Amino acid sequence: MKIKIKITLIILCLQMIGSAQIISFTGYGRARIMNESLKGNVVKGDTAVPKRGTDGDMVFDLGIHLQPYEYLRGKALIRLRNKFGVFFGQGAAVEFRQILIEGLISKKIKYALGDIDINGTPYTVFNNSDSSSYEAEIFKTRRDITHYENFNFGNQWRVQGAKANATMLFNNTNSDIKFKTFASRTRATNYGTLPDRFLVGLTADANIENVANVGLNYVSMFEVKDQVDTSTYSNNVATVNFNYTKKTKSIDLTLSGEAGMSRFSRTLSTDSSYQSNGSFYDVKCAVDIKPIFSKLSLNYKNVSADFLSPAAQTLRIYANQNNSLFTYTQNYMAVRDQLYFDRLTDVGLYNQTLRPTLMAFLPQYSNVLPYGAATPNRAGFSVGLTAGSGEKPFDFSFSIDKLKELKADTLSSLRDFTLIKAGATLGLHQLFKSERLFILSGGIKHENTQRDGNAKIDLKSNQIDAGLTLETFKNLDVLGGYKLVLAKGNEYTATRDANNAITKQTPLTVNFQQNLWSAGLHYRFSNQSFLTLTGNWVANTQKESESTNYSIHQYFISYIVNF
């Protein structure tokens, strides 16, 4: 049946060519091959697990845009995929990646149906980034693939449903109110034990003379009551956000913030129910000193332990998903832990579904704000300083977050968190007024988690980035990148139940160093088509368990055409 639909759609769309209706095409084509090997103590004497591999695929996503009227447009994104090395149809698959209908109602309301992208504020609907600001360009080329495969376009979530927006104008002023709404089904019923689950949202954002904004946001995730004879769930989030900017010739002063509440409710078939309420506020004051291209900000936030906002707290990466690459070690007796390199490149680690409760996370990579700004049970200040801009040869940023838990978990007293981030980009080509790119970048992220008491915690982690982009011949860049991940100490990872309550705390002890070196070439045939060849060398050193040390070498080649 699926194939019938696909074929019919393709033929119908193609039949439109040459007719009065407008049809246009977008596309994303990619060919890639990875050749990798696993070496080190962890596989010494191992006669069972794979230690080498060659993988790859060729894909082409053809987006067919059909516009029969000025106010209606349809899009179908159909993927052809060919597993590398399998010929004549055996390794080929055709997938439907997106169907989207967009239109206007009475020329006033814009709507979209199908596979839609939604976003809101960091506390309502927000797909938190998994990358650092100063990540080397060579890593971005890999991350772009991972993001594309998982529909991670900016901070949007890809969901299935409908959305609409309209703008109400106040005549004779520069003010308006923008309304946005969406509704999506995030899980379909299995007709027995699981009810349908929906996510709906409404935003009204008032722009006052381009000076201030005030927004009201409401997002609800809920299951259909009484659809099946089990539990039902709902979680409602309501927030207000604002932004006011006072501009002068030399200084822009901005005051912004968001505050809101959440209500979680779960009703069981036994007529018992569970409810929890949470709230937050987040206020920020920023001063933009124009003459020196610098911005100073001060932020205070307070997010209660029970604040739950699934569309803002769902993680992109599963913590407990096995790596696709070299999944097992030690004669299949051990599962290989996720390295930073895996989280950068492994499409299969990524989550595309909004989760009703908090997902597990890996503290060694992010423990201070694992769920982004909306991370619950955090209160404290952050101070930030940025200097320079993309148009200048140099830009720099520094921030420090000093946060504390508001509520102790089941084990002990409150955790204290420190997060320090700093980074800089140096555009030497701008400095020397050269047309050929020469960019150096570097960044650091330091996290420190401390807790006293019976279950003491002392976890420190550092991530250091360094990157190089050097355009040698026209459009041919030499790329280099380095990432160091260090983590040492102990933490507890939480297991949560359907009520989002912690049911188990598992001790975690880490003491490792990950080094990722990458070097390669990047040739730009056009702005959106490029060939990339990279070599990647990953070393994972477990400082207290040398027998589990290993390294991964991977050579990667890809050609991407995007239009």
Add this chain to the structure above:
Amino acid sequence: MRQYSLSQWIGMLCMVVLWQNLQARDTLPDSTTHFKSILWGVPKKLGLQTISPLNKKLGLENITVSGTVDFISFYRDLPSGYTGLSTPKKNLEFTPYAAASNFNGNFYRQPLLNLVIGGSPSKNTSFAIEYAMSQFYTGHGGDTSRKLSVQNMLQLHGNVFTRYGSFQLTAGGGALNYSLSPLTVFNKDFREPMFEKLPWDWYSKSFEKYTDQYNTSSTSTPPYITNTATQGFILEGKDLPNKFGFSAFYGRSNFSLAPDRSNLNYPSQLLAGKIYRGDDSTGKIAFNGYDQFGYVDNVGDEKDLKQIATAEFKYVNKRMRIHAELGAGRVVNPSSKGKYGEAVSINYTLYNPKIQLPIQVQLYSLDKNVAAMESAYLNANPTVSQGGYGTEAKYNNALYPSYLQEVTMLVNNRQGGYFKIDKILKNCRFELGNAISQEKENLSHTVSFQHMANAFSRSRFQPWIQNTGPYSLINNRYRRSFETIAVTDSGNYRKFYNAADFSAKFKTKLFKKNLIISNYIYCGTVSKDFSVIPLMNSTSFIHTIYEELSGYYQIHEKLTLLAFYSLQKTKANEATQHATDTQKTLDQKGTGYGLGLDYDFAPNAGIFLRHRWMQHKDKSFILDQFKGQETVVELKIFF
């Protein structure tokens, strides 16, 4: 409740701060005045903003669409049955090969509808993709009856034109056509009877195919033959300074790795390339490299390598054509230690315009360690397998042990040569060829030969499977079938292979309509002793003769009638294996008769009908016999 109050309080506080901030200014800019009026005054009019029409242009507006409709059905009635037959005795199929033995329809090279879509997103980039849609007419409502897939086209291109030369990148899958040189990456050139309808036939006027085949000299190689199917990246540079150019490939060929191993990400890659200078007419020198490298599996350290390096020279003028390739190769795997062996191939064609008698001479010496399965020669090295080292024998479609080859076919572990003469008279064309070769090493106590009679039909009895048939001697491959028998003589002979063929083609008019008659005779022997020509007697381990007569009569501009007859007789001597039941050696006869019709019912569309009566009988291996009929109908439309 306390938390609700707090957050609400904060919200209110923010609003108050905003308001106080505004009030604190003595002189407010105009915009702030408006701000005040909106907050505390009533706007004169409210309304929804009119949204301009949706952007019309997204991406490309122009793409090209082309393709084929190719309906194929064959019905086979084999009342005698045949051991290993993968279908019932009476069988109707809607694919060129029976779906049951066709990997559930996955391996299917002629889809019912093939849509090829191409476009150029920018002046430097382009793409070509394909939607191959098959219908198996299984009667099931689900997807099992249909398949949407990619066969050949999933290609991305990038071009760069500089003053130093032009460069083209081709990346993708499906099947990228790639060719380097006959001893490295090329293709096999098996003979196809004119009567057979070929999947790659592109003729919109059917009779042109037969005219072309009449006109085509056996001393030239058709372009479609010179490519092998690959996936990966091809980078080519042309018009570089001093007439230099290069071509490089990285990826896999369809011989590199079996599908199940590819799905397990076995380490296997093919890196091949050439650097050349000059062109064919002024003298072209090229250096070719071929490196199929990997490991036996993804766990251990045992390598599976095939490496070849050659130097190549080409020169063409009105009187002659020279193509020489010299080099060395090696095979490294658990059964082969990596010893280098020579690769020598010299092809010389002399053409005298006065007597118009092209003579082609080929000499070659190929060590068993020169073993690229993508090349023009056949592989006789048993340690080298299609799909990687250790592929199960029944799926190894690329091993030709002690094979009695066609005249122009080269085989590794051989040294020898052939000559071909091609003479065109007014209305007829004669081609004569003779090949002699000797094994360099006795690698196998077997001899094998091709069933030329009913080759395509036989290959469909149990497609792609080796060591099948009633005595497990039959090897079926794409469009052809082979048989391998054991040599019982324990002597360590370096066997001699003789093959000769003669082709006579006549073109005339009958009742003012075009008529082409073609006759082809092939005979071949495998023996202990040297001979200049095939000796068709019992001194040879095996001797075979094949006769093929066919006629093509264009009774109307759009209608061609075809007739076909073929006969193959093969005998083995006492030094070969004996049938257990009769205690006699192989003695078989295969015949095929056929009628056909080509009807071009539209400028780009035709219906093609072939019917064949076929029979095979071995007097010694008495279970090796069949008798039956086969009808093939094809509807092909180009658009």
